[in-house]
Amino acid sequence: MRTGRGSRPVWLVRALLAVVLVAVGGVAALAGRTVASAGQVVGLEDGSAWLVSSAVGQATLIDGSTARVVAKVEVGGGTRAGAQAGADAFVTADDGSLRRVDGATYQVSEPASFARADQPLAVFPAEDTLFVVNRATGVVTLADARSLVASTTFSLSARVPVGGAVVEGAGRLWVVDEGSGELVRVDRGGTAVTGRKVDPARTTLVTAAGRPYAVDLSARRVWPIGSGGVAGGGVCVDSPLDDDTVLVTGASLASQVYLVSGRRGLLLITDLDLGRCDAVVDLKVAGHELGQPREAAGRVFVPDFTAGNVIVVDPETRSVVATAEVLPDGTAFELRSQGPVMFFNDPASSQAGVVDPDGDIREVKKYESSSGDTAGDAGASGTSPGTSPGTPPGAEPSSGPANQVDQPQPADQPAGPPASSAPEPPALEPSASEPPAPASASPAPSSTAAPTPAPAAFPGGAASPEQPAPGPTGAPTTPARLGEASLGIQLSASSVVVGGSVTIQAVYSGESAGIDDARWTFGDGQDAAGVRLTHAWAEPGVFQIVLSARLTDGRALSAATEITVTERAPPATPGLQPSVAQPAGPGDQIGDGDGDDPTGDPTGESTDGPAEPPTTSTGTGTSPDSPDEPTTPDEPTTPDEPTTPDEPTEPTTPASVSLSVTNASGLTVNASASASGGGGDFTFTFVWGDGTMSTPPLGAAIRTSQSASHTYSAAGTYTVRVLVTDRVTGADYSQSQTVTIGGGTITAPVARLALSPTRGTAPLAVTADGSGSTGGAGLTYQFGWGDGQSTGTQTAAGASHTYTSPGTYAVTLTVANGSGSDTETVAVTVDGAPTGSPPTANMxxxxxxxxxxxxxxxxxxxxxxxxxxxxxxxxxxxxxxxxxxxxxxxxxxxxxxxxxxxxxxxxxxxxxxxxxxxxxxTPKGAPPVARLALSPTSGAAPLSVSYDATGSTPGGSPIRRYSIGWGDDSTSTGPSGTHLYTAPGTYTVTLWVTDESNQSDTQSATVTVTAGTSTLRMNLTIASRVGEAPLQSTIRANATGGSGSYSYYVDFGDGGGFQGPYSADGWSHTYPAGQFTVQVRVTDSTGQSVTQSQQVIAVASSTSTPPSGGT
Missing domain, CATH: 2.60.40.10 (Immunoglobulins)
Known part of the structure; x- marks a missing residue:
């Protein structure tokens, strides 16, 4: 984020000169004040992740550097999972739809449907393209990453297994055919089925050091994927064929693949450069249920669901760095890496956080799950009443259903015209390191007071001048009306303590341009670049923040504001508020985040207070070259005086929660939960452990227990959790229980044990196999080795043991399910060490x-x-x-x-x-033969030339690379493509083809480019773009350049239009009330054309209706 100290752009020099004139009063005011000597600048897009909370249908943006919540948006119910590309997030839902969360504005798109409700989706971002895979049908859709509009759809005619797809570079997707095991290549040109096959049930596609690989556990090999699919002899993986607990990931920078085995409790490392697979790290968790590992910052992070831990491994030293406790035992959670930062997330609860490379944990609460949150934190989304998530107060909510919040309008006040299409940036929450905002000196309004109706919206999202916009007390607002374009600075807080981070954002309210570049100085000797960033000051004082921005239309604007940095408050004196011990009970309290939490801060100070409303400072709004007189920035405001804390109140005793889950029949279970203590009135939500949940209706006015039933789609072992919310205190609790179900009536288990070997010399390694046992999918296994040692209880049917002493041992296998257990015994004989010399092997x-x-x-x-x-x-x-x-x-x-x-x-x-x-x-045969076709081979500049090298033929091995040199220092790769020549000349185009055995061939051709006509340009202006309806606007479009005569096509945006030559007076058109897009296209005699558009807004006339019976 930090810029260099060298030369600055011309536009930045001009902007700095302008801001010196504007802020000369503010600069003089800084004389004699302390200036901080150091600062910290962090970009929110660096190491920030969107974490999905499926339980509440929310996506939360977490800043990895500060471990704080940056934004929260609602993404709709039935949320499955999310993927991230840069600052944007893409969230799938159970109904087969996909939404995009804009990382710059936090706006949530309308849902785009790609499948039916029963068909799971997988999303693979690739720069400006999304590969959306329907796993159930094998349909792959290429969609635009911003609009989610599908451009191309391909059918693979087969299901896609989990882990069976990976993106290579920016435009190629590899998919495993679940039926045949063939690898299918998908790109914009279509699909191609490659020759060699893998085991689709046991193959995972990963990338290591940016290159795709197929990890086939059945073949025990890692195969590189080339342009023709699986290639080469591969590298070994040290995974037994019967281990079904192995999960795979690849390194981001190193050529390494990592495998974790829950059954063996090991991390296995395959080095692709060295061709070795003998590196292993003992995680000390044999028999645990492990989740998908992730790699970041040179560390491998392994989720341990059984213990609720994250195991941090250094693959370089082959050692466990730390084991971090993050969630309760038995919790299934996800790890998400974004850049060098690793996040953990429980989609079923509000718990998340950051895992540092040294194993330190920084917890984050994604949302407040209680119904009695503190003022200013309205609901789980963390937005103000009357605004949609990710939208600041005063801005129009999105029209999407997941983002829509009803705004009551007074019956006698008509609604204004639509808001500007460029909404203000969302309010930014302060970091967790900052103190809570001071309370207002005025008493809080009574809970019985009538709500204040929302004002009518004015253009640009501003409130009516006669009626202030609703929002937090003391929130300064600067309305940006249409036609009054200005540059401003938005801060997450107007004052901050030393070391506390403030989020700073550049805001431009104009319609015809946006911010292309933004440069900052902070008054402490530090500078930075970026539209949105954070900064911290190392010393107290009043500092001037100066913004110099270049717009997309080339103009340079500037703005300035001040911030007060104060010393940190001394530690609170112990004993100001009594501490209440947490009584023991079966429920685990999650906590409600307010000052009354018995398990919270004994001082009574909340760490989750309402965020201070953002402040906006508006700059000159004109170019530095403008003759307008510079204005003096506002004087710095003094922070509100903190009020005296409320008197301590008697805390409520936490509730106790119990949960009972029983098998009903087949795949159906019954769950019942009860709660006592606390406020005495609760809501219950059952999370079934298979991605579904249910919340029974409240029913009675007072509820202390609840029951529900659920039918699973497949047999297995599931962790059922009940989430309980105290409706009186707002506290949250949870309790969980594991249940094993079969696919129908559970049959009695029968143990079958096989040992290999049953006799040998000490030390003797014996493998036990209980896979021949019967009793359904929910069977558990326990092995007794007859020497005081045992393995299990576990769901894996195999185990191994080494005997070091001679003797005969009775090995037992006990299998169990919901209907009982069974045991079988097999003897193993261990002989003493033989005497005499051993044989010598030679071959x-x-x-x-x-x-x-x-x-x-x-x-x-x-x-x-x-x-x-x-x-x-x-x-x-x-x-x-x-x-x-x-x-x-x-x-x-x-x-x-x-x-x-x-x-x-x-x-x-x-x-x-x-x-x-x-x-x-690799055998070497005949070399390949290059064949190059160009079209056209001559023409006027600018000239677009297409090439086709698909006529090239392979020799003894397949062609693996096509390279094109265009003769103007430009190159291309691939069997076909295009190139644009902009300057006249004769160019020699050369094709190189190289096969798998590194044999190559070339062919050349020439392209002649002559001087072309000048570029066609047009200047579109509209007189009277905004006004009261009926609005008469005059449209003029002056064309220059090009060749010959011009013809025009005008679309007035309301159904009317014009086509023909241009008139010097332009075109006059009258508009009714509404917002319209005027589009003009001009074409010259050579076919060059230019299209431009602008907006026209006609505001309905505000007329009062006379009272009934009036004249």
């Missing part, structure tokens, strides 16, 4: 290097016995294949480097191993 290979397919012979007969004869030979070839003969041959079909191992065993059970490597190269 010779015929040709260890060769092109694929590569066949070689082996001979292990040179292995020598020790004290006992050799009884078995086994060769593992490193690609999943094996041989058991003393001599023989083996064939490798895929290029790569493989490590093989020979193991010999003698009659006493002693073994020895020997290893070696085999290198299989």
């Amino acid at each position: 010779t290979m015929s040709v260890p290097v060769g092109p694929a397919p590569h066949t070689m012979s082996y001979d292990a007969s040179s292995s020598s016995p020790g004290s006992s004869p050799i009884t078995s030979y086994r060769i593992d070839w490193g690609n999943g294949g094996s041989s058991t003969g003393v001599t023989g041959s083996y064939r490798y079909d895929t290029p790569g480097t493989y490590q093989f191992t020979l193991t010999v065993t003698d009659s006493a059970g002693q073994t020895d191993s020997a290893s070696g490597t085999v290198t299989v190269t």
Whole structure:
């Protein structure tokens, strides 16, 4: 965010000169005051994340640097998940719709439908394009990232598995076909099915260091994905075939893939550059349920649902940095990385936060879930009454249903015309490090007072001059009416303590232009650039903030304001308010965030007080070259004096909550919850653990218990949670219980245990397999090893154990479900260490290097016995294949480097191993043949030329790269595309094609560009753009440049229009009340055309209706 100290743009120099003239009084006032020596500037878009709260249908923007809430917006009920691209968020819903949250204005778009209600969506942003994948039908839609308008739709004719899609670069999506296992490439040109297949049920597509990979756990390989799909021999992954708890992610910068296993409690690292998969980190959580890992800032973050922790791992040192407790045990939550910052989020509650690379936790409360929030924090969205989420007081709410809040209008006051299309920026909340805003000196209004009706809206969103706009007390407003364009500075607070962050935003109220660049100075020797940012001052004083902005139309404007920075208040004296201990009880109190929370601050000071309303300072609104006299900025205002805190009140005893969940029949469960204590009146919401929830109606006036039923779509183990809100105190509580259900009537379990081996020499590693047991999907397994050790209870059907002492052990497997349990016992014999010398393994290979397919012979007969004869030979070839003969041959079909191992065993059970490597190269055949077609090959500048290299033919291996040199220092890649020549000349265009074996070919052609005609331009002006209806406007459009005569087409925006030559008097048109878009297109004789548009607003006449019976 910080700018350099070198040369400044010309527009910035002019703007700074203007602001010196405007603010000379303010500069003089700063003389003799303390100036801070250091500051901090943080961009909100750097390390900020939108976190979705599906329980309340809200998206919350969290600043990762300060761990504070920046904005909250409602995104509608039935929210599933969100994806983020830059500062924007994209949120899917259960009804198959998608919404966009604008990261600059916090406005929520209308929902765009891409599927039916029963079809899950996955969204993959790629710069200005969205890939929207319907997992149920395999339909992929390419949509505009801003408007959500679909441009192209492709059908893959198959379902897309979870984890089976990834975006490569800015314009290509790779998808796994769930039916065939083929990789499908999707881009704007269409779809292409690649040749090699993967296991669709056990393959995850990831990116590492920006390159896509397919992690196939069945093949135990990581395959690179090239232009033709899966390529090369791949790299190994150290994951057993029977481990179904493995989850995969890729590194953002390093060429590494990370796997976490809940069954084994391990983080496994595959290094793609070194071709190794032997790095492992023991997480010490074997048997836990782990979530999707994420990587950020050189750390791997692993969510542990069982313990409610986040495990932070340093893959470089292969060590656990920290284990951070973030949520209650058994809570399923998500991790979201944004830049170098890692966020944790519980979509079913208000709990979220930031996990630092060293494991420190900074908690964030996304919303207030109580019904008795403090004034100024209206509901979960955190917006003022009468405004939509993400919209400041005084601005029009969005027309979208999810953002619409009804505004009562007085019956005798007509509504004004529509608000300006450029809304004011949203109000910004202060950071958590700032003290709460001082309370108003005036008494709070009575709760029985009649509500004040909202004023009629005026153009630009300003309130009526006769009636102030509703909002927090003392909130200064500067209306921006149409035709009065001005530049302003909006602050999240007019005063701040030393070290406290203030959010600062540039505001421009004009219609015809926006802010293109903004430069700031803060009066403390620091400067920065950006439309919206935060800053903190290191010393107290009064500081001048100066904004110099360049607009999109080239104008330079400036504005200035002041901020007061005070010393931090001394620590509160203990004992001002009694502390009340939290009594033990079955319910876990979430807390309501107000001063009456018994578990809160003993001083009684709230840390979640209402945000101070934003202040706006308006600048000159004119160019520095304007002859207008500069104005003097307002004098700095003195912060309100803090009021005396209320007398401490007796806190309410927290409630106790109980939950009972039982199987009804089949996939249906019954849940009942009750609460006692607290305020004595509660609401209950049941979260079923499968992405659904239900809130039964209140029914009776006083409610202390509630019941509900739910039917799951599939058998399994689910965590059911009840969320309880005290309707009197506003406190929130939760309680959870795990339930295991089957797919119908639960049958009695039957244990079946298989051991391998059942006999051997100590130390003996034994693997137990209980997968042959029956009893339904909800079966649990516990293994007893007969030596005092056990594994489980767990849902995995396998386990392993090592015996170090000789003896015979009774190994038991106990399986259980809702209807009972069953046990089977199998004996394992461990012999003592053999005496005598072991055998020696040795093997010779015929040709260890060769092109694929590569066949070689082996001979292990040179292995020598020790004290006992050799009884078995086994060769593992490193690609999943094996041989058991003393001599023989083996064939490798895929290029790569493989490590093989020979193991010999003698009659006493002693073994020895020997290893070696085999290198299989890619065969080289004939080189490719380049073929280049250009169209056109000549023409006047500017000349757009298309190329087509698809006629090139491969030789012995597929073509992997097409490169084009245009002869003007420009290049392109891909089999086809276009290029624009702007200067006359003769250019040599060269095509290079390269295949998978790095053989290449070229072909060249020439393009001749002649001098073209001048560029066509038009200047559109409208006289009387805003006024009272009927409004007569005059439209003029002067065209210059181009060639020959001009023809015009005019669309008046109300159904009328004109087509023909231009008249010197322009076109006159009369408009009724309303807002209209005038569009003019001019075309010259060569076909060049220019189109421009402007807005016309005709305001309805304000006429009073005489009283009934009047004259």
